[in-house]
Amino acid sequence: MAPPKAFVFDAYGTLFDVHSVVEAGREITQEPQTLSLTWRQKQLEYTWLRALMGRYEDFWKVTEAALRFTVRRLAITATEAQLGRLMEAYLSLAAFPEVTATLERLKGLPLAILSNGSPRMLEAAVHSSGLGPYLRHVLSVDTVKTYKPSPAVYALGPKALGLPAGEMLFVSSNAWDVAGAKASGYQVCWCNRANATMEELGFRPDLTVERLDQIPGRL
Amino acid sequence: MAPPKAFVFDAYGTLFDVHSVVEAGREITQEPQTLSLTWRQKQLEYTWLRALMGRYEDFWKVTEAALRFTVRRLAITATEAQLGRLMEAYLSLAAFPEVTATLERLKGLPLAILSNGSPRMLEAAVHSSGLGPYLRHVLSVDTVKTYKPSPAVYALGPKALGLPAGEMLFVSSNAWDVAGAKASGYQVCWCNRANATMEELGFRPDLTVERLDQIPGRL
Numbered sequence: 001m002a003p004p005k006a007f008v009f010d011a012y013g014t015l016f017d018v019h020s021v022v023e024a025g026r027e028i029t030q031e032p033q034t035l036s037l038t039w040r041q042k043q044l045e046y047t048w049l050r051a052l053m054g055r056y057e058d059f060w061k062v063t064e065a066a067l068r069f070t071v072r073r074l075a076i077t078a079t080e081a082q083l084g085r086l087m088e089a090y091l092s093l094a095a096f097p098e099v100t101a102t103l104e105r106l107k108g109l110p111l112a113i114l115s116n117g118s119p120r121m122l123e124a125a126v127h128s129s130g131l132g133p134y135l136r137h138v139l140s141v142d143t144v145k146t147y148k149p150s151p152a153v154y155a156l157g158p159k160a161l162g163l164p165a166g167e168m169l170f171v172s173s174n175a176w177d178v179a180g181a182k183a184s185g186y187q188v189c190w191c192n193r194a195n196a197t198m199e200e201l202g203f204r205p206d207l208t209v210e211r212l213d214q215i216p217g218r219l
Numbered sequence: 220m221a222p223p224k225a226f227v228f229d230a231y232g233t234l235f236d237v238h239s240v241v242e243a244g245r246e247i248t249q250e251p252q253t254l255s256l257t258w259r260q261k262q263l264e265y266t267w268l269r270a271l272m273g274r275y276e277d278f279w280k281v282t283e284a285a286l287r288f289t290v291r292r293l294a295i296t297a298t299e300a301q302l303g304r305l306m307e308a309y310l311s312l313a314a315f316p317e318v319t320a321t322l323e324r325l326k327g328l329p330l331a332i333l334s335n336g337s338p339r340m341l342e343a344a345v346h347s348s349g350l351g352p353y354l355r356h357v358l359s360v361d362t363v364k365t366y367k368p369s370p371a372v373y374a375l376g377p378k379a380l381g382l383p384a385g386e387m388l389f390v391s392s393n394a395w396d397v398a399g400a401k402a403s404g405y406q407v408c409w410c411n412r413a414n415a416t417m418e419e420l421g422f423r424p425d426l427t428v429e430r431l432d433q434i435p436g437r438l
Contacts, residue, residue, distance in 0.1 A: 202276075
């Protein structure tokens with residue numbers, strides 16, 4: 001792998017821990033883990049389905065729709081105020097523990113986020129996690145009104161950074177996002193935090209790590 | 220709901236029972252139900268992801284890739300011959316018990332299939348189930364090289380049948396397919412066989428039944 005000239009990070013699941021909403025879920029269910037996993041799966045499905053239908057709605061609306069589906073599916077009783085608190089958790093997600101130190105080590109090169117998140121959601125999460133000073137660009141799919149893994153999304157990285165995709169390292173914990181970025185020509189690192197199985201989509205990562213702080217030593 | 224002038228059926232899960240592959244799965248796992256459910260979920264995900272990536276491969280290849288992912292994820296040991304037998308099960312799927320009698324009652328109007336399946340897979344399933352004589356058209360996404368819920372797929376129905384989408388009843392057991400067809404202007408019946416939860420995609424069925432033989436009495 002050629003030394004990258006810039007790093008482009010996925011946000012949710014890669015820098016920010018989406019399952020940190022589990023705590024907020026305890027208020028309405030004794031199985032907050034199931035709530036969190038179902039919500040996340042459905043959130044992704046709705047991005048894919050809406051993008052394919054040509055019916056884009058921003059990630060806040062998709063996330064809320066996925067939450068409403070999830071509470072109905074799991075037969076959870078929740079007030080609007082309780083659902084509101086779960087949604088608010090998305091505005092103050094925790095970064096994974098090693099993130100700040102890793103970005104500190106990589107910051108000699110341009111660092112960016114490329115995410116499904118709406119601009120408002122990303123701004124809030126970047127602010128609450130304190131990652132703002134490290135990031136040259138925070139790129140949202142909202143610019144192109146579709147979702148990953150559409151090539152239109154991955155094209156935002158080269159456009160903003162002024163580099164070919166093949167000269168940047170795209171980093172994601174989501175195996176399908178790894179395949180999408182690779183199909184769009186990036187060098188790709190899969191941060192396989194949860195011992196997941198690589199997807200069978202015809203594309204493989206150039207590098208696999210378990211935590212982001214393993215990246216600097218592997219370049 | 221206006222009386223429909225034609226019926227367009229989804230194939231897998233609606234006419235044909237994809238979980239009838241469970242029997243073939245017993246050869247390689249003690250939890251064939253988990254195999255079947257994971258395989259089906261991943262098969263659908265790969266259609267959505269490949270369509271969004273602009274990397275269409277036909278449904279046979281997607282189904283095989285999903286099977287390979289599933290056995291790795293579930294840590295199942297299987298030979299190529301055993302995987303081959305699971306794939307072959309897709310060529311001789313069982314129709315749900317009420318299907319033939321229902322098509323018999325509806326056959327005064329044009330009946331069609333509109334499916335993700337490849338032409339070869341659909342031909343085999345239609346033949347093995349004996350549904351051929353009832354069907355005026357068997358329409359495959361392979362014509363347009365993308366997958367449901369892309370509007371390009373749903374447009375195949377009006378084109379083949381020479382009727383506007385709004386004058387036909389599209390029937391599917393897949394809630395996301397119901398939303399996709401509704402977004403493309405069809406009247407839509409959701410055959411909710413498994414007490415599933417309707418998706419939150421902004422579209423609702425015009426009619427909901429639990430089995431196909433409830434349709435004639437509800438028109």
